[in-house]
Amino acid sequence: MRLRVLPCALAALFSHTLAQADDFVIQRVLVEGARASQLGIADSANAGSVSQKELEMRTIYRPGELLEAAPGLIASQHSGEGKANQFYLRGFNLDHGTDLATWIDEMPVNQRSHAHGQGWTDLNFLIPELTARLDYRKGPYSAREGDFASAGSASITYANRLVRDVATLSVGQNGYARTALAASKDALGGALTYALELLHNDGPYTHPDDYQKVNGVLRYSRGYANNGWSVTAMAYHGRWNSTDQIPERAVDEGRLGRFDAIDDSDGGEARRYSLSGVWRQTTADSASKVSAYLIRNQLDLWSNFTYFMNDPVHGDQFAQPDRRVTSGVNALHTWHAHRGDTVTSDLSVGLQAQNDNIFNGLLHTQARQTLDVTRQDHIVETSRAAWIESATRWGESFRSIVGLRADGYRFRVRSDLTSARASASDTLLSPSLNLVFGPWKSSELYLNYGQGFHSNDARGAVTSSEPLVRSRGMEIGLRTEAIPKMQTALSLYRLDFDSELSYVGDEGTTEAGSPSRRIGIEFSNYYKPVKWLAIDFDAAFARARSREVEAGQDRIPGAVEGVGQLAVTASQLGRNGAWEGALRLRYFGPRPLVEDNSVRSHASTTLNGRIGYRIAKDLRLELEGFNLANKRVSSIDYYYASQLRGELEPREDIHFHPLESRSFRLTLIKNW
Amino acid sequence: MSLKRFIRQCAGAAVLAGACALAPAHNFHAAITDISYNERTGSLEVVHTYMAHDVEALLTNLYQRQFDLSDPDDQAVFRKYVEKQFWLADKDKRRLPLNWVGMTADAQNVMVFQEVLQTPSAKVEFIHDAVLTDFMPDQLNTVNLTVAGSLRTFGFSSSHTEFSVH
Numbered sequence: 001m002r003l004r005v006l007p008c009a010l011a012a013l014f015s016h017t018l019a020q021a022d023d024f025v026i027q028r029v030l031v032e033g034a035r036a037s038q039l040g041i042a043d044s045a046n047a048g049s050v051s052q053k054e055l056e057m058r059t060i061y062r063p064g065e066l067l068e069a070a071p072g073l074i075a076s077q078h079s080g081e082g083k084a085n086q087f088y089l090r091g092f093n094l095d096h097g098t099d100l101a102t103w104i105d106e107m108p109v110n111q112r113s114h115a116h117g118q119g120w121t122d123l124n125f126l127i128p129e130l131t132a133r134l135d136y137r138k139g140p141y142s143a144r145e146g147d148f149a150s151a152g153s154a155s156i157t158y159a160n161r162l163v164r165d166v167a168t169l170s171v172g173q174n175g176y177a178r179t180a181l182a183a184s185k186d187a188l189g190g191a192l193t194y195a196l197e198l199l200h201n202d203g204p205y206t207h208p209d210d211y212q213k214v215n216g217v218l219r220y221s222r223g224y225a226n227n228g229w230s231v232t233a234m235a236y237h238g239r240w241n242s243t244d245q246i247p248e249r250a251v252d253e254g255r256l257g258r259f260d261a262i263d264d265s266d267g268g269e270a271r272r273y274s275l276s277g278v279w280r281q282t283t284a285d286s287a288s289k290v291s292a293y294l295i296r297n298q299l300d301l302w303s304n305f306t307y308f309m310n311d312p313v314h315g316d317q318f319a320q321p322d323r324r325v326t327s328g329v330n331a332l333h334t335w336h337a338h339r340g341d342t343v344t345s346d347l348s349v350g351l352q353a354q355n356d357n358i359f360n361g362l363l364h365t366q367a368r369q370t371l372d373v374t375r376q377d378h379i380v381e382t383s384r385a386a387w388i389e390s391a392t393r394w395g396e397s398f399r400s401i402v403g404l405r406a407d408g409y410r411f412r413v414r415s416d417l418t419s420a421r422a423s424a425s426d427t428l429l430s431p432s433l434n435l436v437f438g439p440w441k442s443s444e445l446y447l448n449y450g451q452g453f454h455s456n457d458a459r460g461a462v463t464s465s466e467p468l469v470r471s472r473g474m475e476i477g478l479r480t481e482a483i484p485k486m487q488t489a490l491s492l493y494r495l496d497f498d499s500e501l502s503y504v505g506d507e508g509t510t511e512a513g514s515p516s517r518r519i520g521i522e523f524s525n526y527y528k529p530v531k532w533l534a535i536d537f538d539a540a541f542a543r544a545r546s547r548e549v550e551a552g553q554d555r556i557p558g559a560v561e562g563v564g565q566l567a568v569t570a571s572q573l574g575r576n577g578a579w580e581g582a583l584r585l586r587y588f589g590p591r592p593l594v595e596d597n598s599v600r601s602h603a604s605t606t607l608n609g610r611i612g613y614r615i616a617k618d619l620r621l622e623l624e625g626f627n628l629a630n631k632r633v634s635s636i637d638y639y640y641a642s643q644l645r646g647e648l649e650p651r652e653d654i655h656f657h658p659l660e661s662r663s664f665r666l667t668l669i670k671n672w
Numbered sequence: 673m674s675l676k677r678f679i680r681q682c683a684g685a686a687v688l689a690g691a692c693a694l695a696p697a698h699n700f701h702a703a704i705t706d707i708s709y710n711e712r713t714g715s716l717e718v719v720h721t722y723m724a725h726d727v728e729a730l731l732t733n734l735y736q737r738q739f740d741l742s743d744p745d746d747q748a749v750f751r752k753y754v755e756k757q758f759w760l761a762d763k764d765k766r767r768l769p770l771n772w773v774g775m776t777a778d779a780q781n782v783m784v785f786q787e788v789l790q791t792p793s794a795k796v797e798f799i800h801d802a803v804l805t806d807f808m809p810d811q812l813n814t815v816n817l818t819v820a821g822s823l824r825t826f827g828f829s830s831s832h833t834e835f836s837v838h
Contacts, residue, residue, distance in 0.1 A: 036738055051738040132736035159736045163749050224733040224807055284810060 037487065038479060043391075043401050043434045044448045045477025045489040046071075046152075046522060047137035052159075055131055057569050057582050059608040059624050061660065063126040067102070067154050070136035071489075071524040071538035072563050074588055076635040078657040079303065080242030080267055081201055081211040084122040086636055090138060090151045090495065091518040091542025093558025093591065097121030098501045099454055099471075101149035104156045105232060106291035106330060107276050108354065110148045113379050113411075113458040115322035115360035116301055118501055119148045125215055125236035125272050127195050129166050129182035132159040138522075139473040139493060140452025141432050143387040143403025144332075144350060150452040150471035150495065159184075160221040160230055161191040164618075164671040172624075172665030175202030175210075190222035203243070204661045207261040211240035226282040234274045242266040244303055245655040247642055255644070258632065258658045262644070263304040263317055265367040271298040287334040295326040302368050309643035309650045311364070314371055319363040328354035345392040352385040358458075361416070376416035379458045383409045397439040403432040403450075409467055411458035426467035428453050443480035448493075449473070454501060456512050465512040470498045485529050491522040500546065500556060515547040516556060532577075536567040546595070555592035557639070562589030562603070578614040583607065593639035599654065604633035606659060622667040630662035701726055701811040703804060707760070708818040709793040716793060718770065718786040720754070722804065727782045730807045741777035750775070754784055754803055761798040768795065793819040799835050801828040 038048055050069040060066055064075040064085035074088040087094035094100045097119040102109040104126065114120035137145075138152035145153050165183035170176065177200045184193035197215040202208035214237045221230035243261040250256040276293035304317040332350035339345075361376035389403035410425040432450035452471045461467035475493035500516040520542030527535045544559035564587035571580035585607050593599040607628040613621050634656040641650040703726070706719045724741075731739045731750060739746045751772055760768040773785040788795075796817060804811040805828060813828040817837065826835045 049738075053738075053740075133738065157736050161735060163735055163737075163745075224730075225736055226729075226733045227807075 037481060038489075039442065039444055039481060040399075040438070042137075042479070043436065044137060044139065044141055044446050044475060045444075045479045045491045046139060046475070046493075046524075048135070048489075048524075050134040050136075052132050055128065055134060057571070057580070057610075059582065059584060059610045059626065060128070061608075061626050062124075063128065064121075064123040066126065066128060066131065066134060066156070067123070067136075068565075068586075069134055070138075070152065070154060071565075072138070072522050072540035073100075073136075073152070073154075074560065074563055074586075076588075076659075078636040078638075079244050080240040081203060081209045082122075082124055082213070082238040082240035082268055082270055083242065083301070084117075084120050084124075087121070088558075088560040088563065088588075090493070090522075090540070091520050091544035091556075091559050091561070092151045093556075093560065094151060095119075095501070095558075097148065099148055099151040101145060101147065101153040102155075103153070105158050105276060106278055107274060107293045107295060108326070108328070111297060111322070111324065111326070112147065112356060112455055113358055113360070113381055115299065115320035115362065116303075118457050119454070120299075120322075122270060122272070122299075124213065124238055124270070125234060126156065127158075127180065127182065127197050127215060127217060129168065129180050129197075130158040130162075130193070130195050130217060131156055133157045138491075139448060139450065139475055139495065140430070140471050141434055141448040141450035141473060141475070142401075143389045143405040143430070143432050144348075145452070146352065146385050146405065146407055146430075147383070147453065147455050150454060150473065150497070158217070158219070158232070159193065160219065160225060160228075161193055167670045168667055170665050170667040173663040174204050174660075175200060175208060176663070176665055177201075178667075187220070190220055193217070193219045193221070204658075204663065205243040205259045205261060206257060207241060207243055207264050209240050209243070211238065213238045226280050226287070229277065229279040231277045232275070234272070234276075236270070236272040238271075239269040240267050242268065242303065243657070244305060245636065245638060245657045247644065247651075247653040247655050249651065249653050250644060259661075262307050263315060265317065266302050266304055267368075268299065268301040270300075272296070285336050287336070288332070290329070290331045292329040293327065296324075297326065298323050302365060305638075305655070306640075306642040306650075308645050308647070309641065311371075312643070312645075314364075314366040315645075317365045317367070318374070319365045319368070319370065320360065321363070322358065322360040324356055324358040324360070326354065326356050328352070342395040343393065345390060348389045348391070350385075350387045350389075352383075352387075354383050356381045373417060375459075377459060378414045378416060380412045381409070381455075381458050383407060383455070397437065399436040399438070401432075401434040401436075405430040405432070407453065407468065409455055409461075411461045411467060413458050413462045422462035424458075424462045424467050426461075428468045428470065440482075442482050443478065446475070446477040446479070448475040448477065454497075456499075456501070460512060466499060469501075469512065472496045483527075485527060487526045489522070489524045492520075493522075494519050513546070514549050516544060517547055518542050518544045518559075532570055532572045534567075534569045536565065536569075539564040541589075549595070553595040555595050555597045557593050557595065558591050560589055560591050563587065564589075576614070580612040580614075581610060583609040591637070593637055593654065599639045601634065601637035601654070601656075604631060604659065606631055606633065618671040620669040620671075622669065624665045624667065625662070626664075627659055627662045631659065633659050635659045701804065701808045703811070703813045705758075705801065705813060705815040706818075707793065707796065707799075707815065709791075713787075714790050716760075716768070716788040716791045716796070718760075718784075718788075720758070720784040720786075720803070722782045722784070724777060724780055724782050726804055726808065726811070727777075730804060733807070741775070741782060747775055750782070750784075757800075757802040757804075757806065759800045760788065760796050761800070762795055763797040765798060793817065797837050799826060799828075799837065800833060801826075802830075802833040805830040805833060 075085040084096040096117040111120040135155045140150045161184040167181045170178040180197040182195035195217045199213040201211045219232040274295040278291040280289045299322045301320045306316045310316045334348040358379040362374040364371045385407045387405040391401045408427045412423040414421045430451040435447040438444040456465045473495045477491040479489045495518045497516045500513040522540040525537045540563045544556045545554045567584040569582040573579040590603045591601045610624045638655045641652045643650040704721045768788045770786045775784045815826045
């Protein structure tokens with residue numbers, strides 16, 4: 001049969017205007033194998049979307065590292081594998097997720113007023129096999145985003161149905177074993193999608209993590225994502241031992257090895273169960289979405305960061321149990337209007353409500369046995385928000401997105417020890433304005449301004465600190481595809497916070513501090529010169545300073561100054577295109593560890609890689625390598641006082657958690 | 673190529689092009705299918721022309737992920753959908769064996785090529801076309817069937833997915 005090119009060519013000849021999306025949130029699909037262009041879609045130079053295929057090509061040591069697909073973001077770990085990751089972005093040490101709002105399938109992952117750290121983001125329940133896409137944006141420029149989204153936000157979407165079912169089996173060094181099954185089938189007029197994951201990992205530690213994970217997802221969906229609904233149940237259980245950060249002096253003196261633990265009984269256990277639903281309806285002129293969720297989270301966490309400083313006899317181990325039920329609903333409606341052939345406008349309104357019913361505490365323990373209770377609270381934190389956003393396309397070369405968001409919070413705390421009750425409430429209006437200029441064929445210039453916020457821990461909000469803390473961001477950005485096969489984005493931003501949330505290493509908590517200002521630049525490049533080769537190069541630098549503090553005391557501990565990555569990904573290599581591979585070099589820049597900048601952590605550069613081979617059409621083998629150069633560097637450093645057994649007094653020191661030594665994992669992947 | 677066929681293809685292209693040009697004002701969703709007998713090969717040839725954006729939106733909303741329609745694995749996903757939604761049948765309602773010949777995709781259009789070996793146009797008695805009409809209520813699919821040199825045109829929509837030729 002002849003391929004008839006004539007109708008196609010004629011159509012192309014006649015059609016000089018690209019069709020607009022009915023569904024304003026979907027991404028354009030690709031026909032050239034390249035990353036989807038964000039020109040004409042994104043509201044800022046820093047926003048983006050990562051496809052399932054790109055995510056599959058990444059080498060990830062732990063699920064949270066999927067977020068590193070967002071340029072400039074670092075996810076590390078300072079403790080046992082089951083604990084929430086430690087995140088860095090835009091000159092922030094985000095601790096376990098402060099100021100980084102993470103969503104999975106319309107459910108918030110951040111846990112507010114958490115026992116261990118504000119905005120606790122435990123992504124261990126994330127199943128990569130179900131992940132269809134990752135969307136990210138940075139800065140407080142969207143009325144759609146509220147709490148914790150000032151530095152950035154990441155949203156992960158699970159697939160309603162899989163193109164192909166998948167089963168994987170992995171084995172690796174350091175006691176690593178994982179198996180996962182993800183499949184979908186047509187049922188009852190819709191699609192039933194399910195996944196099960198089992199994992200064990202010891203890590204390179206002298207006292208093995210013995211991290212055991214059981215994780216499952218069950219979803220039923222009807223119709224299409226933009227015109228249909230889905231109901232999802234998730235269940236996750238993990239338990240682990242922790243090797244917390246250790247003092248450098250003990251390693252230097254030969255008292256401890258780099259992978260040794262000080263308190264063998266540190267560790268934790270986490271459970272997460274959720275039931276959620278999403279309904280969407282889209283017509284040519286409007287779109288509606290309603291999602292609701294009910295999440296049960298339980299955490300038991302035992303840590304010891306100061307060893308024998310506060311209690312030379314029993315030690316300083318503390319427990320931070322947290323049990324909560326989070327419920328919420330999000331609704332949005334968009335009207336699509338047009339005037340003439342060139343002006344189109346989407347007016348969106350949204351409502352959000354969330355309630356957290358929390359029982360958490362801080363207990364002094366020894367070998368996980370309670371010695372005394374420091375505090376134990378029942379917290380009820382309720383928030384609601386309404387937002388409005390107008391996105392207008394004023395012809396071919398100019399777009400504007402104007403938004404306004406109103407948030408109201410109520411905090412109620414009852415102490416289980418004293419029965420004292422306290423409450424507080426706060427409201428905040430957050431405007432945002434984004435202007436996009438695109439008079440050029442393949443470039444856009446962005447001007448972004450927005451106000452955002454983070455909520456403080458309820459236990460602090462009802463006493464001293466401000467419940468909701470204002471942030472203000474502004475940014476100028478450029479995105480260009482002027483160089484063929486290359487996508488480049490450049491952002492220059494400033495972000496102010498009325499009060500900085502910072503991690504207190506020796507207490508394992510976050511506390512509200514002085515105002516701050518960050519000025520930074522981000523440079524992101526994606527180059528795909530030929531179909532089989534892609535090169536990523538990202539670099540980000542940030543200057544973070546506290547304000548209204550004494551001269552010389554303005555550094556923000558842990559604030560990362562530079563982040564970069566260079567990745568080369570090749571696919572469809574060799575005969576039959578059976579080989580693929582990737583190498584990723586990650587630069588994690590230096591951080592001041594104290595306010596006067598007299599102690600700093602070192603920068604580190606690490607290399608990960610993977611090789612894949614397609615044995616048969618539906619069978620692949622992958623070898624992943626982590627820390628290939630076997631660098632002896634830190635995942636994280638803190639500077640504070642601690643006292644080891646046998647030491648007569650506390651000593652200020654750098655405390656570090658080592659990056660995992662070189663290790664390999666072999667994975668067999670079967671599709672059908 | 674006959675003049676009539678050329679005019680028909682021009683008309684089809686113009687309709688699609690017009691749809692594209694109108695899109696910002698009102699998102700118009702249309703597809704053209706051309707069914708004709710190729711005397712040289714003795715086969716019944718079917719050519720579908722869809723708007724690329726509509727196919728993109730369809731696949732993204734089915735699987736929530738991005739698709740690369742130059743990738744054979746991703747093409748197979750669209751093939752599975754088209755083969756489920758479009759078919760031809762004879763007078764006894766037996767489906768004609770439509771073979772998948774291939775597809776092409778560019779920024780504007782996705783074209784799908786199918787054929788029924790050694791079968792004249794006259795054998796087609798029923799046409800079922802629900803491609804994209806299940807996804808977008810305002811989708812209109814125009815099917816041109818050429819039998820013995822005469823052209824017949826059928827309009828498919830979400831409320832009318834099947835036609836009897838006679």
